[in-house]
Amino acid sequence: MPTALPENFQVLRTHQADGAVQSRLERVRIDDLSPGEVLVRVRYAGVNYKDCLSLYGQARIITEFPRIAGIELVGQVLQSSDPSFTPGQDVLVHGFQTGIAFDGGFAEYARVPAGHVHALPPGLSPHEAAVLGVPAFTVAMALERFLELGVTPQAGPVALSGASGAVGLMALGILPRAGFGVAAMTRRMEQADALRAAGATEVIDAAVLQQPQRPLEKPRFAAAIDNVGGATLSWLLRSLKDGSCLASVGNAGGNEFPGSVLPFIMRRVQMFGIVANAPWDQRRRLWARLASDWKPDMECLMPQVRHIALDELLGHAQQQLQGAVSGRTLVEFPQ
Ligand SMILES: NC(=O)c1ccc[n+]([C@@H]2O[C@H](COP(=O)([O-])OP(=O)(O)OC[C@H]3O[C@@H](n4cnc5c(N)ncnc54)[C@H](OP(=O)(O)O)[C@@H]3O)[C@@H](O)[C@H]2O)c1
Incomplete structure (x- = not known):
């Protein structure tokens, strides 16, 4: 049965007008997203310091506006015109200018070039992969x-x-x-x-x-x-x-x-x-280690992991830029 696609959905999109950068919650259609072969229903988007800078235009990170920031996401494939990915598959996306030159994770859905999509390595649940990110x-x-x-x-x-x-x-x-x-x-x-x-x-x-x-x-x-x-x-x-x-x-x-x-x-x-945007052989090698011998004790990390909703992100980013938050923050999307 073909998967139902949403007519529109919520994103946090960053605009530039008259030299000023502003990010706001909006509803967009899939065709409004930057192009890609793989449509992903986003479950988690990690919040990085760089994303906080992007959302408030505090550094020249985004290359073209409007843009959905969010340099990493974990989600489930909804549709793929590339045979490497199948609906229902759990995937991870980071690097390759995600959230910079391509729309990123601060959205209920993401459309991603197949060459940027990483099937979740065995040994990590979607939540664990998102926490690590x-x-x-x-x-x-x-x-x-x-x-x-x-x-x-x-x-x-x-x-x-x-x-x-x-x-x-x-x-x-x-x-x-x-x-x-x-x-x-x-x-x-x-x-x-x-x-x-x-x-x-x-x-x-x-x-x-x-x-x-x-x-x-x-x-x-x-x-x-x-x-x-x-x-x-x-x-x-x-x-x-x-x-x-x-x-x-x-x-x-x-x-x-x-x-x-x-x-x-x-x-x-x-x-x-260090630039966390590695060639594929290094990506696969390091994610395999993060899923096995280098995998942290996730229970020890969890007290320092915070989950927020998309509409809490702008307030959170302001705090993170002031160095006032600690640990790891994930935007969690209701499924
Ligand atoms: N090269 C890469 O590929 C790559 C990848 C990921 C992140 N990064 C960069 O690495 C840095 C850390 O990332 P993160 O995700 O850990 O960020 P984060 O969660 O915001 O943490 C940054 C930490 O730096 C300290 N800090 C913040 N503002 C400071 C200031 N003005 N002076 C001194 N210390 C300050 C604080 O630690 P204390 O309060 O404990 O001192 C803060 O918790 C960021 O600059 C980020 O952009 C780079």
Whole structure:
């Protein structure tokens, strides 16, 4: 029996007029969506810092307006003109400019090019895949690179900045699965118990940045994941051990950072960037690991996972941009 298609449905769409960006709830038709072979009924859309910037036009992320933001989604195939996908199949979409050059997850339905659609890997339920999403994939990319560079758990803990955010939460869940201790750095020490419960082996008060800074700090960490940039990134670089490395993931505290060459030429530190948009072989490999040996203890993560409705998203995004929310947030669509 052919699946009934909705005449129209709810989306949060972002517009630009007279240089000002505005996002609003609207009802649209399927033909209003950017083109694609696979029509997906969205169950969950992860809310990323980047999405919050898009919704409020705080950075030039969206390339063409109007656009439905939301860089990741999990849902069920409703229709597909590409034989690789069948109705009823659970799928995951992230990267490939989703929510940027293509309409994204903040909508009850999404139309997606078949080449952007990932069948859910065995070992993950749709809800688990949505909880993990882009933040977990980002951490998996960093972890894979640490291992390629020869970092071992015996060399010391991995430092993690912006620890109470979504990438932080996933790092706390994933890194211990590969044997690493995690030194979680946060501006919100009231989150310390929650960070330990989520997997941190130690918690560092970001107030350490207010103390007098030295050209090189005591070497403490075998690797670092930086979500913040600025003085935080600089402190992490100066606190790395000889032969260690840092993954620059985010800029929640700014794009610039002060620094010197000393960590590189005195301690052979390597720094690399992460963009969570990998070629297909790496996507499949990392999602398979996130569904098996790197899969976090989902029960430990759940106290830090929040579900909101689409009409709560704009208010939530404002809070997230102010650094006032913690953990992982999913927009959940009633099915
Ligand atoms: N490269 C990639 O592919 C990729 C993928 C995903 C995310 N990202 C980026 O990584 C960063 C973290 O993402 P997320 O999803 O974890 O974001 P998030 O949930 O909003 O968390 C960001 C965390 O950074 C800290 N923070 C926020 N504002 C800050 C400020 N002004 N100064 C210092 N610290 C601040 C806070 O942690 P504390 O309160 O604990 O200090 C906050 O919880 C963002 O910049 C995001 O755009 C990049």
